[in-house]
Amino acid sequence: MNRQRSDVWIIYSIVVLAVSLVMISIAGILIASVSPPEETEQLFSLAHYGEVFGNPDLYKVIGRTLLLGLGSIAFMLAFSLPISWILARTDYKRKNLLFSLLIANIAIPGFIKAMSYVFLFNPTAGIVNKLVTPLVGEALFNVYSLPWICYLQGLLMTPIAVFMIYPALRNMDGSLEEACWTSGLSRWQAVRYVVFPLVAPAIAAASLFFFILAIEIFDVVALVGLPGKIVVLSGMIYDATHPTYGLPNYGKAGVLGVILFLIAGVAIAFYLKLLVQAQRYQVVGAKIRHVQQELSGKGKLLADCFIGVWIFLSFVIPLFTLFWTSLVPYLQPPSLKALDTLSFKSYSVALAYMIEPMKNTLFVMVTSVILAVVLSVCVSWLVTRTKSRLAPVVEFIVFLSIAVPSMVSAVAFQFIALKLYSIIPLYGSIVLVVLVLASRMLTFTTRTINGTALQLNQELDEAAYTSGLSRFTAFRKVFLPLVTPAVVYSAFVVAVLAARDLTVPLMVNTGNKELVSTLIYHLQANGSYDVASAVGFYLMVFLLVLVLLARRLTGLKQL
């Protein structure tokens, strides 16, 4: 009996670890924000608040950040709504191809897409600008501007957004629409009075989710915003922790982080409200009938064109640009003269540069997958399989991590690591990257596993207990095998996102330990465009293999 009891405590202690990871992010940022400036004896001070709110530009920066979020959503919806609609509610013929492309697109990291657009459209050396300047007398495009950042973020969020919006469109019971038609409403009236009001909450909820993502990801802002001096909150936090001279100012970063956290918190509150509303529209117990609209000849052409444009913007442009820049020594348009200088040398140079960073990236991937999965399996078991009174509290805290942008938890973890350096020397270590990434993914992985776990009948556990299995044995022999598909799926998602993330490794000072993503960033920042592109290609091939493997193993074969 004693042995069984101590076994279950393993699960509980892992749950405590999960909760503390989230709490550290939130507590860390709060403590950092009230930390006294250097060389004072106070325990806490509001000096950093004074400093940040005294800056007259702050309100402009906040406004610009909100604009960045809204603009990114606008572009994201412009791409993902039509694509989701085509997939969910039409008889479009090439759905499987489209689905494959969406998955493959995840293998092109956002910062690599952004980099290719910088290569093409930056005002001084961009390839397209070099081409058009002789014709019109000036550089036509300036990628270093807010609309371009919004566009690039919208583009990079699109495949993930489709996977969120598509189910909402598909799960709307088609007989609700048919009931409109048999009640004398035309197709447009059916969309206006019934379909749109029903799917709007789900789409709005997805938009809020991506709003938070848009203001927290630093991938595009780092490549386009920093050189273009477009200051948003994430950039300000980065500047505060990565000053050109002097020490990182975690106090200031903390205050800015609190602001970012509050914005995300408000968005999450609305998100939850909308989610409840969206669920209320689901009539329980009713069978869902999938209705697919037949596309007319014109409709098919329109769908083909739209998808063609999306493919051009999100595949052709990045891949061709990177391939070209990987072959030539400096940014230049294709020309006869350039053809003479073509060489694959950058690929061998890239390989040599990549060995250490690749090891680090693999380490980060594997450890954050293990950490996120182990934590969330235990949380999920507690939340879905026990009647513990703590379960709702744990669920809420873990869910709260969705409102903690990774910029914020990066600052929090670094600040705490710095304070505790004499006890646990984690500051500047790659382990911090893992901790931040894993805690960031916790909401997603837990929810994914919960989704499967909630479908398991409670009697399965009761059958295990009445068959003489201890709780821990039931956890291992019944719960774990049954949630394995969800675990495998979330493991792959975490692995892919960890490998393509630039925000967290850039934020966390890891000394001279580079990851592949930061290597690419630093190479392009130093002007080694060819090698940066070549490393980018290697990374994309690696990610593609990972994504295809995930698709095979998780049965994501088709819709």
Next chain:
Amino acid sequence: MLEITQLRKTYRDKREQVYALDGIDLAVKKGEFLVLLGPSGCGKTTTLRSIAGLERPDEGEITIDGQPVYAEAQHIFVPPEKRPISMVFQSYAIWPHLSVYDNVALPLKVGHRRLEQEEREKRIKEVLALLGLESLADRKVTALSGGQQQRVSLARAIAQRPKVLLMDEPLSNLDYKLRVRLRSELKALMHQLELTTVYVTHDQEEALAMGDRIAVMNQGKLIQLGTPRDIYQQPLTEFVARFIGEMNFISGTVRQIDQDEVHLETALGNLVGKVPKGGQRPVVGQKRTLGIRPTDIDMIPEQTAEARGDQVAGTIVSAQYLGESIDYTVQAGPITLQVKTHHRLVFQPNDCVTLQFDPKYAIVIEPDDETGWGKRHE
């Protein structure tokens, strides 16, 4: 009011063309309550959805009140919103973001069936009162019980005053007691409103209780059309007989025909039955099946038997006590028969009994393997 002519629809099933509808002909009179009955996949819902315009058949014609709404030859296909129909769905399909009142009101506010405000309000009030929904008018429909949601769905359909009301298994999501109660309410309501109704169900009891006429379908074909009494007492095929209730089948060869009485030579000796209304008259020497319902066989203790009709000796094999009645399995020669008796008539296994077949209730039909129907649904 509704005429369907030679309706056909095929779909592909593993490279094979399968008929979902295989030449359906059907006419529904004004004010009639017609039930489409059959096992799942028989084509009843496809027929209903074709009438609604939610599905487009490949061939044939559909006319409502003299106006063609579908005619393949003339390339006529009127979309559902322009047909004079309304429909009650199996899932109710009430709009979850609207109140009870607004669910009924929306089709009368926008779309092809809109009314002037004054008339609309009057109509809605009437219908809500008719279905006892006045007190729930402002409620969210998602807060209603299954039975109430069903009423809202019905109210929405009736308020549109359709020429033909289509119902797709509207009671199948309700529990048994409520279903039985709503059956009679629904039928009375349709007659009160003089609505022409086409009603799809797979529940034979429901079909018998509600239909003015029943159309039994199987594998895309209309197999028998008739009043509930006809369908039950004079089924034309083994399939219909089995699908609606139970029946004993005894095969034999025709020996003699006296007017409408057919004499069959069977494993149980000579048995007499009638050809059902609309059935094919056999010729002497043909194979035929004699069908008799378990309730139509009289069972009496052996010794008290007196000569009346055809008599067969049997032995009780087993009994199943069902409260109101008892189901006996009786071995008569090489044939096992089902006999249903009043619960007061008690026999023990191995009792010897005499079975009496009344020629009035025995039917003589073609065996199913000749017509190709039904065997798969045993």
